[in-house]
Amino acid sequence: MQIMLSGDRPTGPLHIGHYVGSLKNRVALQNNHHSFLLIADAQALTDNMADPDKVCRNIREVALDYLAVGIDPTKSAMCVQSCLPALADIAMLYLNLVSVARLERNPTVKDEIRLRGLARDIPAGFLCYPVAQAADITAFKATVIPVGQDQIPMIEQTNEIVRRVNRQAGVSCLPEATGLLSATSRLPGVDGQRKMGKSQNNAIPLSASPATIHEAVQRLYTDAGHIRISDPGQVEGNAVFAYLDAFDEDKDALEELKVHYRRGGLADKDLKQRLETLLQKLIEPIRERRLALARDPSFVWDVLQEGTKKAHTITQTTAEDIRSALGLFRFATARRP
Amino acid sequence: MQIMLSGDRPTGPLHIGHYVGSLKNRVALQNNHHSFLLIADAQALTDNMADPDKVCRNIREVALDYLAVGIDPTKSAMCVQSCLPALADIAMLYLNLVSVARLERNPTVKDEIRLRGLARDIPAGFLCYPVAQAADITAFKATVIPVGQDQIPMIEQTNEIVRRVNRQAGVSCLPEATGLLSATSRLPGVDGQRKMGKSQNNAIPLSASPATIHEAVQRLYTDAGHIRISDPGQVEGNAVFAYLDAFDEDKDALEELKVHYRRGGLADKDLKQRLETLLQKLIEPIRERRLALARDPSFVWDVLQEGTKKAHTITQTTAEDIRSALGLFRFATARRP
Numbered sequence: 001m002q003i004m005l006s007g008d009r010p011t012g013p014l015h016i017g018h019y020v021g022s023l024k025n026r027v028a029l030q031n032n033h034h035s036f037l038l039i040a041d042a043q044a045l046t047d048n049m050a051d052p053d054k055v056c057r058n059i060r061e062v063a064l065d066y067l068a069v070g071i072d073p074t075k076s077a078m079c080v081q082s083c084l085p086a087l088a089d090i091a092m093l094y095l096n097l098v099s100v101a102r103l104e105r106n107p108t109v110k111d112e113i114r115l116r117g118l119a120r121d122i123p124a125g126f127l128c129y130p131v132a133q134a135a136d137i138t139a140f141k142a143t144v145i146p147v148g149q150d151q152i153p154m155i156e157q158t159n160e161i162v163r164r165v166n167r168q169a170g171v172s173c174l175p176e177a178t179g180l181l182s183a184t185s186r187l188p189g190v191d192g193q194r195k196m197g198k199s200q201n202n203a204i205p206l207s208a209s210p211a212t213i214h215e216a217v218q219r220l221y222t223d224a225g226h227i228r229i230s231d232p233g234q235v236e237g238n239a240v241f242a243y244l245d246a247f248d249e250d251k252d253a254l255e256e257l258k259v260h261y262r263r264g265g266l267a268d269k270d271l272k273q274r275l276e277t278l279l280q281k282l283i284e285p286i287r288e289r290r291l292a293l294a295r296d297p298s299f300v301w302d303v304l305q306e307g308t309k310k311a312h313t314i315t316q317t318t319a320e321d322i323r324s325a326l327g328l329f330r331f332a333t334a335r336r337p
Numbered sequence: 338m339q340i341m342l343s344g345d346r347p348t349g350p351l352h353i354g355h356y357v358g359s360l361k362n363r364v365a366l367q368n369n370h371h372s373f374l375l376i377a378d379a380q381a382l383t384d385n386m387a388d389p390d391k392v393c394r395n396i397r398e399v400a401l402d403y404l405a406v407g408i409d410p411t412k413s414a415m416c417v418q419s420c421l422p423a424l425a426d427i428a429m430l431y432l433n434l435v436s437v438a439r440l441e442r443n444p445t446v447k448d449e450i451r452l453r454g455l456a457r458d459i460p461a462g463f464l465c466y467p468v469a470q471a472a473d474i475t476a477f478k479a480t481v482i483p484v485g486q487d488q489i490p491m492i493e494q495t496n497e498i499v500r501r502v503n504r505q506a507g508v509s510c511l512p513e514a515t516g517l518l519s520a521t522s523r524l525p526g527v528d529g530q531r532k533m534g535k536s537q538n539n540a541i542p543l544s545a546s547p548a549t550i551h552e553a554v555q556r557l558y559t560d561a562g563h564i565r566i567s568d569p570g571q572v573e574g575n576a577v578f579a580y581l582d583a584f585d586e587d588k589d590a591l592e593e594l595k596v597h598y599r600r601g602g603l604a605d606k607d608l609k610q611r612l613e614t615l616l617q618k619l620i621e622p623i624r625e626r627r628l629a630l631a632r633d634p635s636f637v638w639d640v641l642q643e644g645t646k647k648a649h650t651i652t653q654t655t656a657e658d659i660r661s662a663l664g665l666f667r668f669a670t671a672r673r674p
Contacts, residue, residue: 042429045665049433050505052664082665085422088429092379092469095462096386103461124440124465125432131461132429168387297674305673327389328382328419336642337634 004029004180005142007038007081010058011048012198013205014065016279017187019286020246025146025182027070035076036140036311037066039304042081042088043132046125047116063300065206068290073303079311080304081136086315090322091128091135097164098131098157106130107153134158138165138174138322139315147179148186155179169325174318184246188239192221204279206286213283217276222268232264240271247278341366341517342479344375344418347395348385349535350542351402353616354524357583362483362519364407372413373477373648374403376641379418379425380469383462384453400637402543405627410640416648417641418473423652427659428465428472434501435468435494443467444490471495475502475511475659476652484516485523492516506662511655521583525576529558541616543623550620554613559605569601577608584615 006026008014014023029035039062044055063078071078081087103109109130113122125132130153137145137158145155155177162174186195189202196203204216222240226233235241235258248254257274260266293300343363345351351360366372376399381392400415408415418424440446446467450459462469467490474482474495482492492514499511523532526539533540541553559577563570572578572595585591594611597603630637 041665045430046433056665082660085426088425089422092425092428092462093382095465096383096460098461099458100461100464101458121436121438123433124435124437124468125429127437128432128461128465301671301673323419328378328393334638336638 001032001034002144003140003142004033004035004144004146005038005137005140006036006146007040007136008062009040009044009198010055010062011044012054012058012203013061013207015196015198015203015205016247016283017196017203018065019069019206019282020184021148021182021186022146023066023069023071025180026076029144029146029180030072030075033144036142037071037076037078037307038081038136038140038311039063039078040081040136043129043136046123046129046132049123059304060297060300063304064290064293067293067300067303068206068286073307077307077310078304079308083308084139084311084315086312086319087132087135087139089319090139090315091132093322093326093328094131094135094161095128097161100127102157102160103127103130106157108150111150130154130157131161134161137177138162139318140311141175141314141318143175143177145177145179146182149181150186152179165322165326169327171325173321173325187246188221188242190216190219190221190239192239204283206283207290208283208287210280210284213279214276217272217279220272220275222271226268229267230264233261233266233268235261240268240275243275244271244278247275247282338369338371339481340477340479341370341372341481341483342375342474342477343373343483344377344473345399346377346381346535347392347399348381349391349395349540350398350544351406352533352535352540352542353584353620354533354540355402356406356543356619357521358485358519358523359483360403360406360408362517363413366481366483366517367409367412370481373479374408374413374415374644375418375473375477375648376400376415377418377473380466380473383460383466383469386460396641397634397637400641401627401630404630404637404640405543405623410644414644414647415641416645420645421476421648421652423649423656424469424472424476426656427476427652428469430659430663430665431468431472431498432465434498437464439494439497440464440467443494445487448487467491467494468498471498474514475499476655477648478512478651478655480512480514482514482516483519486518487523489516489518502659502663506664508662510658510662524583525558525579527553527556527558527576529576541620543620544627545620545624547617547621550616551613554609554616557609557612559608563605566604567601570598570603570605572598577605577612580612581608581615584612584619 006022039059041055041059045052048055059080066078109127133154134157147155159176162176165174166172188194189196189200190204191202193202204213220239223234223238244254257266343359376396378392378396382389385392396417403415446464470491471494484492496513499513502511503509525531526533526537527541528539530539541550557576560571560575578595581591594603
């Protein structure tokens with residue numbers, strides 16, 4: 001069985017974009033992978049240092065989301081990043097293997113810097129986060145990483161470091177990782193924004209009430225040129241169709257709807273009704289399980305404790321493996337002469 | 338008693354420049370300070386990743402140098418940086434508090450980048466090392482740091498982080514540090530280079546044999562314009578006088594020698610003879626103690642183990658203090674709900 005690592009930054013409730021883009025996959029993959037879910041609170045701090053409360057609070061919320069969608073803690077170890085000292089240890093070591101110029105060329109970092117208008121005022125931790133992610137991935141010796149298209153450069157950065165370590169070690173100490181792209185790429189926000197975001201008030205959370213789901217679907221952007229029902233409508237760039245593509249499993253019926261919509265005569269409200277029914281049906285059991293789980297905080301705590309303990313052992317061992325492969329003295333484990 | 342932190346990168350044997358610029362001070366200060374000596378192997382890797390052996394080997398050598406000059410392990414805890422996971426933990430946290438622009442403005446980093454001709458190809462770990470140093474200093478809650486003039490910007494960077502942490506914490510969680518400048522600033526190399534360097538083959542190591550000391554003093558740069566003994570000689574920029582300033586305690590006699598040299602009629606070889614006598618006398622007992630200690634490797638090992646253990650407890654406690662002051666959740670120590 002291969003080792004799979006995935007995870008989320010605990011900065012807000014997970015939403016249906018996470019579900020279709022990644023969580024659904026993880027639930028399926030946990031059956032034939034050694035699976036680890038890293039709740040990346042330390043990484044979340046790279047740009048939430050002014051609001052650590054938010055990060056702390058959401059550790060439990062993300063764990064609840066995982067359990068509610070069907071992550072099975074006996075198959076997937078859920079662990080808290082800040083409780084795994086080996087990750088910082090390995091990250092500090094890797095910082096010596098990557099140049100500042102290389103980090104600045106990382107497309108994901110470049111994009112984020114541009115999006116946030118940060119320029120050189122970015123926190124150093126933010127510039128260095130591809131290295132921290134490489135530390136996370138390699139600490140688990142993970143080979144399968146479910147990712148979005150925009151995360152592929154992170155996998156490349158990781159594998160560069162892996163090759164650098166293995167070259168210096170003269171043995172294959174660390175495995176290279178492969179990004180596993182999900183069938184559905186990113187879901188647009190209900191406001192028509194390119195991406196549904198945890199903290200952008202344009203998401204449908206997995207804990208959404210029926211009324212919230214209804215309102216969100218009503219808010220959903222369709223085709224601004226589709227004024228009268230009889231007008232021909234546009235499918236591309238139409239968020240309702242993007243969502244139907246992601247959630248409607250009756251692909252033939254969906255194809256017919258697209259043809260009909262393009263021709264004219266299909267009302268937005270009928271499409272939205274169809275989508276709402278699908279989403280209500282998807283979210284209801286998740287919401288109910290989540291409510292039930294939230295009533296038993298010790299269970300969630302135990303799940304996190306146990307997963308973190310398991311992850312601790314593995315990541316500490318890897319840190320020692322790396323040090324020893326690189327020929328670094330480890331005084332703590334050296335024999336008395 | 339205040340807490341004093343000092344240390345060295347284990348990249349080569351310590352030399353008489355270290356002795357006069359710092360070690361002598363540390364031996365005196367250990368009597369009225371809680372003293373810690375950090376053997377900074379992790380930091381040495383920021384620019385020695387290709388030669389970890391050198392770093393590993395020199396941990397013991399530096400410890401021997403410390404003991405040989407009179408560091409008393411019952412007064413000064415000697416510890417190995419890579420065995421203190423709290424340091425990486427705190428450093429990764431601080432990276433979120435310092436901007437890339439701020440690190441690039443650090444004069445010490447700028448100087449080193451220029452000296453090594455590295456530009457943007459510097460390892461990220463090298464750009465970030467002022468942050469790692471701030472982690473070291475604050476992890477011990479050290480308030481007194483014996484430094485050279487060129488290290489003052491590091492103390493400033495540390496205190497900026499201290500203030501940032503305390504401001505966010507709303508309490509004085511960390512103390513500010515003060516750099517303690519030694520009376521003798523940097524000693525030039527025997528080759529006339531600006532600085533005596535561990536790895537630049539221009540140093541007189543504390544373990545130097547009588548013959549090595551003799552050769553080094555012979556090699557020493559004086560005044561290139563001082564051709565005949567009767568010529569007036571220059572004292573400024575003359576390495577022999579720089580050394581005499583550092584090691585000759587008979588200041589009146591030294592003043593007379595300078596007057597005589599400037600006037601003309603004082604031979605370089607007489608000055609060098611005087612200097613060699615002083616250095617042979619200084620180094621002999623150090624070399625002898627060092628040889629005796631080297632015969633008992635378990636003693637050195639025990640000293641390092643014990644010091645590292647003490648440092649581990651203190652730095653772990655500080656890491657928890659910082660997390661708790663910043664309101665960061667520490668799952669590992671949280672109570673089961």
